[in-house]
Amino acid sequence: MSLSSSEDYEPPLKFVNSRDEITGDEYDGTQRVQMSCGHGVDPGSLTAWCRSLIDQGRFKLYCPADVAGGKCGAEWPYPEVRRSAVLGDAEQQEFERKLALTAARLYCDFKECPSCKSLVERKELSHLRVQCTICSSEQKRTYEFCWQCLRAWKGPGTPSDHCDNEGCVDPNLQILANCGIKDLPGSEIQGCPSTRACPTCGLLIEHKDKCKYVLCSRCHVEFCFACLDTAQACKAAKGRAWYQRCTRPLAPRQNRIPVWSCKD
Numbered sequence: 368m369s370l371s372s373s374e375d376y377e378p379p380l381k382f383v384n385s386r387d388e389i390t391g392d393e394y395d396g397t398q399r400v401q402m403s404c405g406h407g408v409d410p411g412s413l414t415a416w417c418r419s420l421i422d423q424g425r426f427k428l429y430c431p432a433d434v435a436g437g438k439c440g441a442e443w444p445y446p447e448v449r450r451s452a453v454l455g456d457a458e459q460q461e462f463e464r465k466l467a468l469t470a471a472r473l474y475c476d477f478k479e480c481p482s483c484k485s486l487v488e489r490k491e492l493s494h495l496r497v498q499c500t501i502c503s504s505e506q507k508r509t510y511e512f513c514w515q516c517l518r519a520w521k522g523p524g525t526p527s528d529h530c531d532n533e534g535c536v537d538p539n540l541q542i543l544a545n546c547g548i549k550d551l552p553g554s555e556i557q558g559c560p561s562t563r564a565c566p567t568c569g570l571l572i573e574h575k576d577k578c579k580y581v582l583c584s585r586c587h588v589e590f591c592f593a594c595l596d597t598a599q600a601c602k603a604a605k606g607r608a609w610y611q612r613c614t615r616p617l618a619p620r621q622n623r624i625p626v627w628s629c630k631d
C-alpha cells in the first residue's frame with residue numbers, strides 16, 4: 368500500500384543567476400528558477416519542455432540539462448513543475464488531464480493468472496471475477512480467478528468486494544474502515560476520516576496537509592478531503608468561503624475503493 372500526500376512541504380522557489388539549462392541560453396540578466404536537481408531553468412522553457420514530454424505520453428518529467436557525458440535526467444515531481452513553471456489555469460488543467468490519462472493507461476490493471484502465470488487484463492473494472500482465456504482453452508472449461516486474493520474463483524459472480532475464498536478481503540478497505548478521524552485545521556470540518564481513497568484512482572491518501580484539498584500523487588487530480596468532490600467543483604459550488612465548509616456534506620467513511628477507469 369502506498370500512503371502518500373501531495374504537498375507536505377513546499378520550499379520557496381529559489382532563483383539563480385545562471386544560464387537556462389533547457390535551451391542552453393546564457394545568463395542575460397534574467398533570473399532562472401533552480402530546480403530540485405540544482406539546475407537553473409527559465410519558467411517558459413520549463414513549460415515548453417514539459418509540454419513536449421507530456422504530449423509524447425511521458426509520465427515522468429525529467430531534467431534535460433547537459434552534464435559531463437550525458438543528461439542530468441533527475442525526475443521532477445509534478446507539483447514542483449507546476450510551481451516553477453508558473454502554469455496558467457488553462458495550462459495546468461491541460462497538463463493534469465493529459466498526465467492523468469497517461470497514468471491511467473500505465474496503471475491499467477494487469478495481473479498474473481494464478482494458474483498459468485500469463486498476464487491477464489481485467490476488462491470489467493467493477494468485477495473481481497476474471498476469466499483467463501489461456502487456462503480456459505487449455506482446460507476446455509471456463510477458468511476464472513479472483514482479482515483480489517488471486518485464487519480460483521469461488522462464489523457468485525455478482526460485483527462484490529470479495530469472493531468466497533477464506534480471507535479474501537481488500538486490505539485497503541480495512542484501512543478505510545479503521546482509520547482515525549480528525550478535524551481539518553482552519554475550517555469548520557470536524558470528524559473527517561484521516562485516510563481517504565482518491566475518488567478518481569483509488570490510491571489511499573492520509574491527510575497531512577493543512578488544507579482540505581489534496582493533490583493525488585498518482586492521478587494528479589486534486590480533490591476535497593471532506594466532500595470528496597474535485598477541488599475545482601468544491602470551490603466552484605461554494606463561491607468565496609470554500610475553505611470553511613463545503614456545499615456538499617462531509618462524505619462518510621468510504622466502504623468502496625473507486626476504480627480508475629482506463630478508458631478516455
Ligand SMILES: [Zn+2]
Nearest residue numbers: 404406430439
Ligand atoms: Zn538537472
Ligand SMILES: [Zn+2]
Nearest residue numbers: 480483499502
Ligand atoms: Zn491462466
Ligand SMILES: [Zn+2]
Nearest residue numbers: 513516530535
Ligand atoms: Zn478472492
Ligand SMILES: [Zn+2]
Nearest residue numbers: 565568583586
Ligand atoms: Zn488519484
Ligand SMILES: [Zn+2]
Nearest residue numbers: 591594601613
Ligand atoms: Zn469540499
